[in-house]
Amino acid sequence: MNDAAITRPNTYAQIRIREPAGERTFGAELTIGGEGAQVVVPGAPAGEAVTVVRRDGVWTIEPAPGAAVRVNGRPLTEREALRRGDVLSVGEAQVVVNTLTRTLLRLDVVHLVGNATIPPVGAVVALPSDREDDDLEIRIAPIAPGAAAAPEAPEMPSVPLVARTGAVAYRRWIALGSAVLLLLAALLLMSSLEPVALDLDPADARVSTPGTLVSLRLGERVFVLPGEHELRAEREGYRPATTRVQVVPGGETTARLRLAKLPGILEVDTGGIEATASVDGVEIGRVPGEIEVAAGTHTITLSAPRHLDFATRIEIEGGGARQRLEAKLQPDWGTVRITAEPPNARVSIDGEERGTVPAVLEVESGVRRVELSAPGHKTWVSSIVVKAGETLEIGPVTLGQPDARVTVRSTPAGADVAVAGAYRGRTPLTLELPSGMSHDIVVTLAGHQSWHRTVRAEPGARTTLDARLEPVLAKVIIEGAPEDAQLFVDGAPRGRTPTTLELTTAEHRIEIRKEGYLPFETRVTPAEGLERRVSYKLTSSDRAQALLESAPVIHTKGGYALRLVPPGTFMMGSERREQGRRPNEVHRQVTLKRPFYIGVTEVTNAQFRAFRPGHMSGYVGKNTLDLDAQPVVRVSWDDAAAYCNWLSEQEGLPPAYELVNGRYVLKRPVTTGYRLPTEAEWEYAARYVAPGRLRRFSWGDELPVVAQAGNLGGAEAAMFLDAALDGYSDEYVVTAPVGKFPANPLGLHDMGGNVSEWVNDYYLSFVDDKPATDPLGPEEGTRHVVRGPNWRTANVADLRLAARDGADAADYTIGFRVARYAE
Incomplete structure (x- = not known):
C-alpha cells in the first residue's frame, strides 16, 4: 500500500513502526511511552506518554496528562495533526514521521542512548533544575595534607570536576548523525527510482503498488525501483483495475489503467x-x-x-x-360476450374450442378469428378486434342453412375456375356455394376455349362438373446451333432440333439439351394465326461440369455451407404482362459464365456473432429474433460486407471489398474472396429449377401458395400485418431457424421467405434491358438491392422471385447470405 491508497470509512488503515529491534505493524491507533505502552522507549516513565490515532481520515497525536512530550522541539500540550517529517521526543527516543497517507502511517523510532548507564568522569551530583540541559559546575574542596579522611569517604582527586547534565547534548549529536545517515540513504534510494507514467480513466483514480516496498507518486507519475511491478487503480463506484509493468533504468514506461463503472x-x-x-x-x-x-x-x-x-x-x-x-402493468385481455341461434352453437377463437353460446369469454387483445358452428347449419366465421379492458358484444348471430358442395374437374387439369366472375382456384376444385340460388361457373385455361355452366345450389347438395377444354393451336419453329439437340416442351420430350411444332396458345417452357453443353431455356407464347420462332446457341459446359463433380459443396472454417451454381443463360426480371409485375423488373437476357458458390442458408446469429460477438438481432413484440439458429437481422449492407472480408481473412483469400471514404465497395476485377451474391446470381439461384428452366415463385409458377412454401406472412403473424396470406400458416410468428423449409432444386433454403436478403448491387429503378454477361450492377449509388420475400410478406406481387427493392439501412426483416466465385 502507498500514497495512492483510497480512503473510505471502512478502508483498512495501519501504522508501521521501524525500531532498532525490527519492524512491526499496528492498526489505526498506537500508544508510545514506558512500561505498559504498545511501543516502549528508553527514558520514558511507565505508562502511555502519547497516543497516535486516525480520526476522520486524519492522523493525530494526543499527549497523556502530565507527560513530557515534544514535537519539533516544542512541548505537546493538546491534540495535533501529524505531518510528514514531524519529530516527536519521548523519553530518550525520537519518533520520526517517515510516510503519511490517509490509510498508512510509517514511523521510525530512534533510541538516543542504550539502556545501560554511562559511567561519569568524576563525582556527579544531581540537583533539581527546571532546565534539563543546564550545565551545573560543582567544585569539591581539596583535603588538607595530613588531615584524616572520613573512614567511609572514598579518596577524591584534588583537582576540580565539572558535572554536566550533558546527556541531552550527547543525544542530540547522536540524533543529528542518524538523521544525516538516513538522509544520505534516502537520497541514494531516490536516485535509484524510475518513473512510470500513469494513463488513468477516470483520471482521479487512486493508484497503489501492492508488493512494492518503495514507491512514490508525484502528480501523474509513480516512482519505483527497476524491476517488475503490479499497479492497482481504485475509485469508489468502479471496479478496480490492475496491470503489470517492467521498469528498466532510463526507460520510458506507461501504465494504462481503465476502470469499469459498477452497475x-x-x-x-x-x-x-x-x-x-x-x-x-x-x-x-x-x-x-x-x-x-x-x-x-x-x-x-x-x-x-x-x-x-x-x-x-x-x-x-x-x-x-x-x-x-x-411500473403499472396494464391488463392485455378484453371480454367477449356472444349470443347466437340456434342455442348451444359451439364457439372457437383462433381455432381453440371455448364452449357453447351464450358465452362470456376473456380473450387476449388483438385481432381474433371467431367461429360459430352447429350441426345442420352453416358455420359463421368473422374476425374481431379485442381491446384490453373493454367488453365486445357479438350477436345475436343466426346460423344459416348449409352450403351446397360443387366439385369442378377439367381436361386438361389445372384450369382456372371463376364463380360469378370471382377467381376461386384451379381444377380439380371443390366449392362451397350459398344454397337457394344459381351460380355461374366459368373454367378457363390458356391456349384452350373457355367452358361455362350455371348451377342451382340446393342446401347440403353435392354436385360434380366435368369440363372438357378444346385446345387452340399455333405454329412454333425451333432452330439454332448446334443442331440435333434434344427438345423439351413443358418438360416433355418433343424430338430433336431443328423442328416445327403446333402448340397451344399459352406460355410454354422451351428447353434444349445436348451432351457437353449447358442447357438453354426460354419461354414462348404462340399466337393464333401467327408464326413464332425460337433461336438458341448452346455453351460448352466442360469446366462447370468438372467443378460440379469435384466440389459441388464447400464449407467455411466455421462450417457455413455453400453450393456450386453452374454457369447458364436466363431471362432476368419479368415480362410486361406478368401479374404483379413492377416497372423496375426489367426483362433482359443475362449470361453467367463464371461458376460461383452461394450459401445454402442465410447467415445465422451464431455465425455472425463469431465475427461480432456483441451483435443482437432484437425482438418484435414478445418474440425474439436473436436465437442462434435464426437468421441475423438488423445488419447494414456494410456490416454484411465486413463479415465477408472477415471470412476471406480466416481462409487466406483475397478480400472482395475495400474501404473507400468509410464505405465498403466491391473490388474490380472481382476476387475469389467471399462476398454478397450479385443481383443476377441471386435471382438465377432462387428461380433455378433445372438447366434452362426457371420458376416464378419459390414453390412453382402458379398460385395459390402451397403448404410449406416458406416462412411468409401467414395467419400466425397477423398481429403484425395489415392483412395476412389467406389460408396460409407456417407456424412461425417471426423469423424461423434457417433451413426449416424445403430446399429449392439447387439445394438452397429460404430463398423465398424468412428474411429478405442484401445483394451486392447498388439499386437503380430502371436497368438497361440489353443482354449482359456476369453483371455487377452500377459502380456507385446510395442504396443497395434487397431481394426475396420475408416473414412479413403477404402481398402476392412481392412473393414473386423477380420482385426487387432497395434499402439503405438495417432492418429486422433483412439478412444476407454469402457467395464467392469458384475460380
Missing part, C-alpha cells in the same frame, strides 16, 4: 405482478425485486402473461447507486 441497482415495483425484465431487448431477470443494470441510458421492458408490455427509458447512474422504478 446500478434498480429496484422494480410491479405491484406484485411477476414479470420478466429485459434491458435493451436482453432478458436479465424476474421482477418485482432488484436487478443490476449497467450505467447509461437503457430501455427497460417488463413482460408478464396476460398484460401489455411495459417499456420505459431510464438513465442508470451506475457505481452501485440505487434507483427505483414503479
Whole structure:
C-alpha cells in the first residue's frame, strides 16, 4: 500500500513502526511511552506518554496528562495533526514521521542512548533544575595534607570536576548523525527510482503498488525501483483495475489503467405482478425485486402473461447507486360476450374450442378469428378486434342453412375456375356455394376455349362438373446451333432440333439439351394465326461440369455451407404482362459464365456473432429474433460486407471489398474472396429449377401458395400485418431457424421467405434491358438491392422471385447470405 491508497470509512488503515529491534505493524491507533505502552522507549516513565490515532481520515497525536512530550522541539500540550517529517521526543527516543497517507502511517523510532548507564568522569551530583540541559559546575574542596579522611569517604582527586547534565547534548549529536545517515540513504534510494507514467480513466483514480516496498507518486507519475511491478487503480463506484509493468533504468514506461463503472441497482415495483425484465431487448431477470443494470441510458421492458408490455427509458447512474422504478402493468385481455341461434352453437377463437353460446369469454387483445358452428347449419366465421379492458358484444348471430358442395374437374387439369366472375382456384376444385340460388361457373385455361355452366345450389347438395377444354393451336419453329439437340416442351420430350411444332396458345417452357453443353431455356407464347420462332446457341459446359463433380459443396472454417451454381443463360426480371409485375423488373437476357458458390442458408446469429460477438438481432413484440439458429437481422449492407472480408481473412483469400471514404465497395476485377451474391446470381439461384428452366415463385409458377412454401406472412403473424396470406400458416410468428423449409432444386433454403436478403448491387429503378454477361450492377449509388420475400410478406406481387427493392439501412426483416466465385 502507498500514497495512492483510497480512503473510505471502512478502508483498512495501519501504522508501521521501524525500531532498532525490527519492524512491526499496528492498526489505526498506537500508544508510545514506558512500561505498559504498545511501543516502549528508553527514558520514558511507565505508562502511555502519547497516543497516535486516525480520526476522520486524519492522523493525530494526543499527549497523556502530565507527560513530557515534544514535537519539533516544542512541548505537546493538546491534540495535533501529524505531518510528514514531524519529530516527536519521548523519553530518550525520537519518533520520526517517515510516510503519511490517509490509510498508512510509517514511523521510525530512534533510541538516543542504550539502556545501560554511562559511567561519569568524576563525582556527579544531581540537583533539581527546571532546565534539563543546564550545565551545573560543582567544585569539591581539596583535603588538607595530613588531615584524616572520613573512614567511609572514598579518596577524591584534588583537582576540580565539572558535572554536566550533558546527556541531552550527547543525544542530540547522536540524533543529528542518524538523521544525516538516513538522509544520505534516502537520497541514494531516490536516485535509484524510475518513473512510470500513469494513463488513468477516470483520471482521479487512486493508484497503489501492492508488493512494492518503495514507491512514490508525484502528480501523474509513480516512482519505483527497476524491476517488475503490479499497479492497482481504485475509485469508489468502479471496479478496480490492475496491470503489470517492467521498469528498466532510463526507460520510458506507461501504465494504462481503465476502470469499469459498477452497475446500478434498480429496484422494480410491479405491484406484485411477476414479470420478466429485459434491458435493451436482453432478458436479465424476474421482477418485482432488484436487478443490476449497467450505467447509461437503457430501455427497460417488463413482460408478464396476460398484460401489455411495459417499456420505459431510464438513465442508470451506475457505481452501485440505487434507483427505483414503479411500473403499472396494464391488463392485455378484453371480454367477449356472444349470443347466437340456434342455442348451444359451439364457439372457437383462433381455432381453440371455448364452449357453447351464450358465452362470456376473456380473450387476449388483438385481432381474433371467431367461429360459430352447429350441426345442420352453416358455420359463421368473422374476425374481431379485442381491446384490453373493454367488453365486445357479438350477436345475436343466426346460423344459416348449409352450403351446397360443387366439385369442378377439367381436361386438361389445372384450369382456372371463376364463380360469378370471382377467381376461386384451379381444377380439380371443390366449392362451397350459398344454397337457394344459381351460380355461374366459368373454367378457363390458356391456349384452350373457355367452358361455362350455371348451377342451382340446393342446401347440403353435392354436385360434380366435368369440363372438357378444346385446345387452340399455333405454329412454333425451333432452330439454332448446334443442331440435333434434344427438345423439351413443358418438360416433355418433343424430338430433336431443328423442328416445327403446333402448340397451344399459352406460355410454354422451351428447353434444349445436348451432351457437353449447358442447357438453354426460354419461354414462348404462340399466337393464333401467327408464326413464332425460337433461336438458341448452346455453351460448352466442360469446366462447370468438372467443378460440379469435384466440389459441388464447400464449407467455411466455421462450417457455413455453400453450393456450386453452374454457369447458364436466363431471362432476368419479368415480362410486361406478368401479374404483379413492377416497372423496375426489367426483362433482359443475362449470361453467367463464371461458376460461383452461394450459401445454402442465410447467415445465422451464431455465425455472425463469431465475427461480432456483441451483435443482437432484437425482438418484435414478445418474440425474439436473436436465437442462434435464426437468421441475423438488423445488419447494414456494410456490416454484411465486413463479415465477408472477415471470412476471406480466416481462409487466406483475397478480400472482395475495400474501404473507400468509410464505405465498403466491391473490388474490380472481382476476387475469389467471399462476398454478397450479385443481383443476377441471386435471382438465377432462387428461380433455378433445372438447366434452362426457371420458376416464378419459390414453390412453382402458379398460385395459390402451397403448404410449406416458406416462412411468409401467414395467419400466425397477423398481429403484425395489415392483412395476412389467406389460408396460409407456417407456424412461425417471426423469423424461423434457417433451413426449416424445403430446399429449392439447387439445394438452397429460404430463398423465398424468412428474411429478405442484401445483394451486392447498388439499386437503380430502371436497368438497361440489353443482354449482359456476369453483371455487377452500377459502380456507385446510395442504396443497395434487397431481394426475396420475408416473414412479413403477404402481398402476392412481392412473393414473386423477380420482385426487387432497395434499402439503405438495417432492418429486422433483412439478412444476407454469402457467395464467392469458384475460380
